Amino acid sequence: MTTVHQAAYETLRAQGLTTFFGNPGSNELPFLKDFPADFRYVLGLHEGAVVGMADGYAQATGRPALVNLHSAAGTGNAMGALANAWNSHTPLVVTAGQQVRPMMGVEALLANVDAATLPRPLVKWSAEPSCAQEVPLALSRAIHMAATPAPGPVYLSIPYDDWKQQAGPGVEHLSSRRVEMAGMPSQEALARLVRALEGAVNPVMVVGPDVDATQANGSAVALAEKLAMPVWMAPSAPRCSFPTTHTCFRGLLPAGIASISRLLDGHDLVLVVGAPVFRYHQYEPGDFLPKGTRLISITCDLNEAARAPMGDAVIADINGTLRTLADSVSKASRPLPALRIRPALAQDETGPLSPERVFDMIDEMAPRDAIYVNESTSTTNILWQRLRMTEQGSYYFAAAGGLGFALPAAVGIQLAKPDRRVIAVIGDGSANYGIQALWTAAQYKIPAIFIIMKNGTYGALRWFAGVLEAENVPGLDVPGLDFCALASGYGVDALQADSSQALVVALRKALSSDRPVLIEVETRA
Numbered sequence: 001m002t003t004v005h006q007a008a009y010e011t012l013r014a015q016g017l018t019t020f021f022g023n024p025g026s027n028e029l030p031f032l033k034d035f036p037a038d039f040r041y042v043l044g045l046h047e048g049a050v051v052g053m054a055d056g057y058a059q060a061t062g063r064p065a066l067v068n069l070h071s072a073a074g075t076g077n078a079m080g081a082l083a084n085a086w087n088s089h090t091p092l093v094v095t096a097g098q099q100v101r102p103m104m105g106v107e108a109l110l111a112n113v114d115a116a117t118l119p120r121p122l123v124k125w126s127a128e129p130s131c132a133q134e135v136p137l138a139l140s141r142a143i144h145m146a147a148t149p150a151p152g153p154v155y156l157s158i159p160y161d162d163w164k165q166q167a168g169p170g171v172e173h174l175s176s177r178r179v180e181m182a183g184m185p186s187q188e189a190l191a192r193l194v195r196a197l198e199g200a201v202n203p204v205m206v207v208g209p210d211v212d213a214t215q216a217n218g219s220a221v222a223l224a225e226k227l228a229m230p231v232w233m234a235p236s237a238p239r240c241s242f243p244t245t246h247t248c249f250r251g252l253l254p255a256g257i258a259s260i261s262r263l264l265d266g267h268d269l270v271l272v273v274g275a276p277v278f279r280y281h282q283y284e285p286g287d288f289l290p291k292g293t294r295l296i297s298i299t300c301d302l303n304e305a306a307r308a309p310m311g312d313a314v315i316a317d318i319n320g321t322l323r324t325l326a327d328s329v330s331k332a333s334r335p336l337p338a339l340r341i342r343p344a345l346a347q348d349e350t351g352p353l354s355p356e357r358v359f360d361m362i363d364e365m366a367p368r369d370a371i372y373v374n375e376s377t378s379t380t381n382i383l384w385q386r387l388r389m390t391e392q393g394s395y396y397f398a399a400a401g402g403l404g405f406a407l408p409a410a411v412g413i414q415l416a417k418p419d420r421r422v423i424a425v426i427g428d429g430s431a432n433y434g435i436q437a438l439w440t441a442a443q444y445k446i447p448a449i450f451i452i453m454k455n456g457t458y459g460a461l462r463w464f465a466g467v468l469e470a471e472n473v474p475g476l477d478v479p480g481l482d483f484c485a486l487a488s489g490y491g492v493d494a495l496q497a498d499s500s501q502a503l504v505v506a507l508r509k510a511l512s513s514d515r516p517v518l519i520e521v522e523t524r525a
């Protein structure tokens with residue numbers, strides 16, 4: 001006899017989801033019972049941290065990750081992190097324990113009332129199986145739904161009495177199913193794209209997070225070189241999809257309608273790949289595109305394609321399409337765009353360090369293939385100007401702007417990529433939203449480096465208050481925080497840096513440690 005529990009673990013094993021990220025409660029214990037030796041459980045002390053770690057892990061591996069939350073309260077705590085996962089197309093299979101079926105109707109303590117509605121609209125699919133025998137099918141469906149383009153989180157609520165029930169007939173067919181998207185454009189569509197690209201006098205490419213997510217970075221470089229095109233990172237970038245040292249690279253697009261239009265002026269064709277058109281932030285009314293400019297986007301996401309306010313879209317396999325285009329277009333006779341001049345290195349001064357100086361020092365000392373996780377909100381432009389990022393999977397940022405991503409995600413990414421060094425740069429405001437992940441880093445010996453930029457304020461909100469002409473706003477300063485004390489409270493080694501010399505020493509120690517290290521840096525606001 002196969003139980004629902006056995007069938008579920010067989011499917012999880014066959015589909016490669018052998019790492020659980022979770023925070024358990026009584027509803028979940030029957031699922032975790034007799035936890036198999038070839039599985040591992042990564043405990044997070046808050047559900048925001050749990051989903052953030054799983055998000056980083058899934059993005060870095062490119063494979064769905066399994067999350068196990070506690071009923072409604074655990075799901076509620078995870079919602080901010082789900083917003084980020086939804087926007088970054090992270091394949092997450094989020095499961096939550098439900099009360100036993102005989103006690104759901106009376107709404108006993110820990111019943112998740114209307115469970116499938118709770119995580120919407122931040123999941124691709126949400127369900128509670130109608131009977132125990134449906135659980136293995138629902139789990140299999142959840143995994144394939146999460147992984148198939150456009151990837152994203154899915155949610156399953158599972159009553160805890162289901163696990164010991166007998167599985168239904170035919171359950172053995174489920175575990176090894178393959179579900180694949182064959183997403184190449186038709187010959188005609190490809191020919192149209194090639195004609196548009198070859199016919200453009202001054203084309204430009206805008207690359208987004210799904211170029212990096214589908215490991216299409218090399219294909220993007222090949223196409224840019226063939227067409228001698230400048231390349232921008234799409235606004236509000238959650239990943240880095242193009243080597244920032246490449247001669248074609250122009251930088252990160254700003255996130256306002258008018259600013260983007262201004263920067264794209266003079267181009268007759270804009271090719272957007274693997275990004276929404278566009279992920280705006282501050283409201284800057286204006287024309288979406290300069291006059292006479294045509295826009296075509298290649299995306300894996302039907303929603304992105306349909307909601308764009310301008311341009312044509314092709315929903316397709318990003319890497320395959322880019323590679324085919326790079327092979328098909330004839331080489332442009334234009335010269336390659338000239339290499340951008342890098343900003344001069346920041347001077348050393350006494351007192352709190354400038355963010356420019358901090359990023360210069362990180363760039364100088366970090367390994368060339370370091371992975372950066374950014375949640376230092378007011379210094380994002382400085383980061384993009386000063387950090388050299390050349391490899392696939394070198395940069396992560398909260399895709400919905402929900403704080404509490406970077407610290408946990410850094411832990412998940414470092415767990416997924418033990419051969420590269422993860423360096424998270426986090427503001428003294430942002431660090432508080434996912435701080436519990438420090439404990440997981442310490443306990444599981446995950447040697448990520450956390451650099452806390454301590455300027456005592458919500459710097460990005462001060463900037464925004466200026467944009468919005470909102471004066472005399474309360475609640476924008478965060479004095480009195482001691483991150484070294486917090487780190488040691490969670491078991492993480494901590495170092496303080498109030499000068500360039502101290503930062504050099506701290507970075508050197510952190511980079512040579514095989515344990516997680518937090519560095520608190522006094523920075524200028």
Ligand code: TZD
Pocket residue numbers: 080375376377378379401402403404426427428429430431433455457458459460461
């Ligand atoms: N809460 C959550 C979950 N997400 C948010 N994005 C915010 C609040 C609002 N918020 C921002 O968008 S930026 C920011 C807040 C509070 C300030 C972050 O401050 P920091 O970094 O110290 O981390 P800077 O460099 O000083 O801005």
Ligand code: CA
Pocket residue numbers: 427428429453454455456457458459
């Ligand atoms: Ca700050």
